[in-house]
Amino acid sequence: MFKIHTLAAATALICDALVRGAPTHDARCPRQSADCWVRRSSVLPPPPRYPNGGFYTGLPAGALLETNNTLDHPTGPEYQLVVGEGTYVLRDDMHLATPPPHPSDAPQPNNNPLAINTGPPTAGTKLSTAVIAPRRPFSQSLFRMTTGQSGRSPIPPSIQEEAQSPKSDTGSIVNGFGSASYYAHMPTFGDNNDALRPAPAKNSKKDQRAKPKNNIVKSNSSYVSRVIPHEALQKRLSDRSPDGLMVFANCNRALMWLDLTSDVKTENMTKILFTKAHVLCHDVNEATKSTAHLDVILGFNTSDIIWYEPISQKYARLNKNGVINPSPISTILWLPHKENYFIAAHMDGTLVVYDKEKEDAEFVPEELNSVENGFENDSPSTKFHIKKSVQSKNQKTNPIAAYQMSNMKINNMAFSPDGQLLAVVCDDGCLTIFDYINERVLDVYRSYYGGMLCVTWSPDGRYVLTGGQDDLVSIWSLVDQALVARCVGHDSWVTDVKFDPWRCDERNYRFGSVGEDCRLLLWDFSVGMLGRPKAMSVRPRTSVSSHFAMNRKESHGRLRSNSNRTQSQADGVDGESTRPQGVHPVDPMRSTAVLPPVMSKVVDTHPLTWLGFEERCIITASKDGRVREWDRPKDSDDRQQSAAGAGDM
């Protein structure tokens, strides 16, 4: 008969057996990290170190707890990604040190295998990148946005103007798009509300941006456990090149600020340990970043939010103890081109817009009068509900606005490159295109099945990619308001998906995806290729490019069925009026184009949680805090050399 109290012993036994029986990658790590430490300790003062378990960590004595990030440079064919354009080679494999639990939060041995309290949600490592210097335009590489423009003049500015991914947009002065003056004539969030007019700036100098009030290093808050700034932080900051890549990375209860272009990249610029809370998401404000100022926003699994300015080490805590919304935050993003506003996706399905400088106040959903509420009736999502409109005159305190998007968890969201739309994906399997400026839901698309986990926009704003629990990456065309293709190739859930703007042009798109299967997949899709119907396809697709000529406002109708496609196209020609809203039906697999990957490779031993494309490399991050940088293929000569070099080793 089964006895639960013997389980703990059983666990220990099995674990031991597993380690001994099958030396895994994990078992190798302590040795490596020990080596690293020894090497480094000859140069630097001994790093701070926790007792080797036993005391309060709940770990057996002898297990080495790493407090320093470690760097490795594995070579060999399994650390190379072979794609058409060349071979990506793993340059740096950095393992972020997972902090042990805080003494006050030591894990209790759990003997109940069915314990119902699953604890607050956690997340694998994700990165927020920041490059201070204006980035070089993508046109230097394959991306030929500028040249392609002339041929695509009919495209309205809303999708034309931004050539870059949201993360890397501002600061780049390509064609003048990214600049503040350009956006002056674009509607932005809260424009029409006088209550949101910024008070006349106290500090008129542009560089003197508002800073949070409290010093995080000297803080006596019990929320923050420890802050470890680098000894030579100021020197490192002043010495570094402004076009270097800085990242903020979460790992368990730690947040690390790293300079990936530094020679000593494993040394954190600053590391913050929180007492119990885990940072689940973070974002750097592209509009305010400078060599002297970075606005970083952190969302926690305790529902708290911290506005952090790392250079001055100041911080402020918002939604303290969940006063505005008590549920954890899965994604947090600065509103595009806004200095103060950011939007947090809470796990109860609510989107909340906060002002970083406003105080919290207990939030009671505001009842809207029927006129304001009117469009909700024909909103395609019955779940959508405005809890507080940005037009509300009550703007003395946070929140600025709040929206119920779903009654299930919001997993991810992304702003369109032009900053006008927000794509939100939820556990209920819905992709919602949200016109947040006008506070209306435009479209709702459904996954093939299961929840959607990640979302991103193409650099030109035409396509949205989602990945989810159906193991698929789905390509949605906003122009067509339809599913374009499903990308089959992952062996498990897709956790992140991004376009590679350096390898996109006006007809060909490159994107990548990572998943629970530890795989990185790269995909190419070209407009022409998708224009051709799949062999089995029931739905004849005319070339997608032909639609580019159409005004975005033109309707293609809801593609409810194959038969009405021509009908709806006809509608589109004369029906200039409004873009139809709708919950779009799920397309059957047989009539949908299927896209295979151009590259698929297991790139980690743990499920991957984040993917990023940089000018020089692809970056992947995994659940256990491994950040890997895969260098892009060099010129063919170099490549041969490096390949030969790898062979020698």
Next chain:
Amino acid sequence: MSFFGKFKPGSAQASNAAHATAAKKDPNAPQPTSLEKHLADVTGPTRLDGSDKFFGFENYGSTCYCNSIIQCLYYSAPFREHVLNFPSKPFLDSLADRVAANDQHTNGGPVRPQSSSTTPYPNLASPARKQAPPTSPGGAKPEESKDSPEYRKKMALAAGPVLEMTRDNSQKYGMDESLFTSLKDIFEAILNNPSRIGVVSPHKFLEILRRENEMFRSAMHQDAHEFLNLLLNQVVDNVESFSRQHPALTQQPHANGAAPEKGLAAAMSAAVANAHRRGIQQDQDAHWVHDLFEGTLTSETRCLTCENTSQRDEAFLDLSVDLSPHTSVTSCLRKFSEEEMLCERNKFHCDNCGGLQEAEKRMKIKRLPRILALHLKRFKYTEDLQRLQKLFHRVVYPFHLRLFNTTEDAEDPDRLYELYAVVVHIGGGPYHGHYVSIIKTQDRGWLLFDDELVEPVSRDYVLSFFGGDPVPGVQDARQLACAYVLFYQETTLEAVLKEQEADGHLDQVNTRVSDAETAKDSMSPTKAELLRQTQTVATPLHEEMEDLEPVAHALTAPDMGHSPAPPVRPHFEHMPTTPALSPIMPSKSKKELKAEAKQRKVEEKEKEKAEQARRKEASEKRIAAWKKQDEDYKRVLEESKQTAVEEMKKRGEEPAPASAGEKSGAAAAGGLARFRHGSVSLRGKPKLFGKDKETNGGEKTPSAADDATTEEKKMKNRFSLGRKKSQGLP
């Protein structure tokens, strides 16, 4: 408290009553269990279909494999309905008529489950019970925490009601004693017990299981998947052999057809259940297990020598998939259908070119099952260890699923499935451990069924059994619990959307309940007590009724509507509302209890009335809908008649158009009724029409139906299909 008296001998009754009263006075009185809190807002009578009964199952020593699987089957609405409605009601009626000995059966219904036992079972002395975890090791340890599962299981058993399934009712079903009849006994007992919560003691079921299957005889840990497969196959066998013995049975419902049809309008509330039954009768030719769980795999083998492709269909009741680390069930299913090379020792005998040849083989799903039982092969034979080993691979499973690995000609290849049950294996290896199941109930969210214990759990909890290699040094027993069998049932996007909105409401309710809990914890015990009271207090009344006419059976009872006796079930529902009855309280109960109950009754009465009215309305609507369906169907029939003149003539020999319409009405109602379960999409409809025609044909020539049965029987491949990887050997 006389409720217990019905189940237990005198002494037990006294002690139980004493226990119950003591519990109320004791300041350390048991806190309401989380299930009681969860059900705190439930009012009104229990449902007719058993979907709002939450019973744990007593563990007889390593019988968790059995408990977890039976729970999964019970909460499959169509499976439960079929078990409860087989054999058909008319058959049982006629059987009851024949059994002259038991007069009382004629007025109520022939079946009275064992549990409301006339013969007391020496339950507390039972060796089985002594073995049970709640009473032995737990009780011995004084330091045991009140939060420990052992303690709570013990409390669940103590709180009861305990349904002692010690006797067999098979003769009342007109069947031979079998696993099916004892399973039916259990389902009937749960359904007929007025309490919403309790514990089933599946004594008889285990007895039969062990008697008939040597494999399960030992007290050793058994494989839940093997048990599932065995149970389904035995149910098929039992049901089929019964059908063989009574080949005329399928005709019976049709013979009675006319009367219930007219009775429909009259007996409102009975109509729903009635229609259910009638729908089910259509496929009562013993195929219902197949209809639910069976799918068809096509194995396509392409001979590499002659390029000839041969196809072979195999039926399956569940799918066993191989696991690899860091995958999803989607990917496991895809791998299952990947091409496999048949070579070397495993060459393929090609009929075309003759002799053993190398070939490519792949298996795809041709017919999708309505319930997809997915067995994750976590127990794998390892050569070097010479034994089975548990694979802890992390395999993620979503709440919804569609199948990618279907054949080109598969019908409805995009069928949407929803996860409704997960059987979890806890333990380090295949030879020991524990099984529990986590099951989605109709409107009470997800519940964890751990033997005697039933607990509400969050939606997130369901997805916390992906597995993953245990981390050395981390003392968390949760690492040992991994999903082992997944039950996906057919659903529609509309149903999912509806549920997603409802889920939000349920969550709100949950938070409200938990808020109330934390706010006034002192209050909640009484609240929960009240919940149980409503059941217990109301019980004597029902019991009186039961003595007259077993309410128990009313549910599955045949359409009583046309018999002069009023339908029994409505009685049950009306019961608490009858004001005259409310003062009649059992003398044993406390005064405060009385007062509470009284007030409760008044409240309930009002709710009842409203509910009754609502129900009436709804059922009227439904009837109207059925009629419309009926008419539609008649029209279709007319059309089909025009095209098929010959058949028309044949039909003409029989009572012809009227009866055809009658039958079709039943069929349509059946279709609707099935749809009501939320597990059949409307797509099933055309098929149903076809089937109806078949039955019409079969009716005239019983031999044809018989042939079909035997043909079905011949299908050798009822066993679950696992992929035998030939080249997989190292």
